[in-house]
Amino acid sequence: MPWNIPILLTWLRILIIPVFTILFYLPSSWVADRDLINWLAAGFFAAAAITDWFDGYLARKWNQTSNFGAFLDPVADKLMVAVALILLVATGRTYALFAMIIIGREITISALREWMAQMGKRSSVAVAKIGKFKTAAQMVAIFLLLLTSAPTLAPNWIWVLGNILMLLACILTVWSMLYYLKMAVKEFKQ
Template sequence: MKLKPPFKLNVPMVLTWIRIALIPVVIGIFYLPDSLVPIHLQNIIACVVFVVAAVTDALDGFLARRYEGWATRMGAFLDPIADKLLVAAALVALVGLDRCDMAIAMIIIGREITVTGIREWMAKIGESGRVKVNWYGKFKTIAQMTAIPCLLWFDPFLGIPVALIGEWLIIIAAVLTIYSMYVYLRAAAPFFEEARAQRAALRAQKAQAQSQGS
């Protein structure tokens, strides 16, 4: 049972907009002159901003589920878009800094776009339950959301090779990305075939009707 909100302001929506507003900072901080903001400080700021944005993602979802009236269609639409833009922006920054291979970034970003499209289409035909989040996707998210802050921070911390940890985790995330996308595609494949067959049958009916009319 959902609780009554403590105040009228829709906090999850505010958090989502804050996350969207923080996205340019993740990239923009690295364009500041080193004389103004040293590179090690740029790394720290970008890492902290990314972590704060990621925390708002977890928090807005929790609040939307917990309080009545805070889960809205706009929030359901914007939240996943903000998440994917945040990850994509961070990966673009990391590729530009030569801390992440472009192929890995393209795999992860491409998967997010593909899976989002599949989910939207499956929801439209009433089969969203067939493409629920699987454990591969969950582990991918954990690896990815740990790797990106590590690669943004980059410098060793208390003797810990942060960059090396990030490099391995982003590779693991890419592997899990490919497999989880395969799982989603396999689940949706029968419905793709059914939709294609329906379109083919409809075209055949139209062609037959036109031939009879002529």
């Protein structure tokens, strides 16, 4: 297993997940200010999201790409997003349908990429621009929803904006999944 800064950043992203999760389960007697918890959780998530971009950039720039890094990076991304979505649904900050669409797509596309890799055609389902737009909308939506608590009587503007972006992320999620499936079908027809 190669050790370099991009892979260490990916491992850091994985290690942030339990810290991020524990914040949601701290007793009120330890931290009475739930807004502080929201800001800390959003900060940890933002740090993890930034390392997602930064590790790929550094790996390409320093020519430190590896098969292990190519495997670990998407695993870290999917773990981070799945945990965040589950916590957001559990705390009433977003809708279960959004989480099901996004997590379901991630599992489907991961399985498709694995299958295509076994056939020697992984490049046919390489990351496309639509996937990058989906990821950006999803990361910003999750960040915003982590900042706010679940609405009680009237939703606040951060919650509304976060869920509008989550809806956009879901639309892009389905669109990108259909794009990748279409690319895979082309390969099967050849």
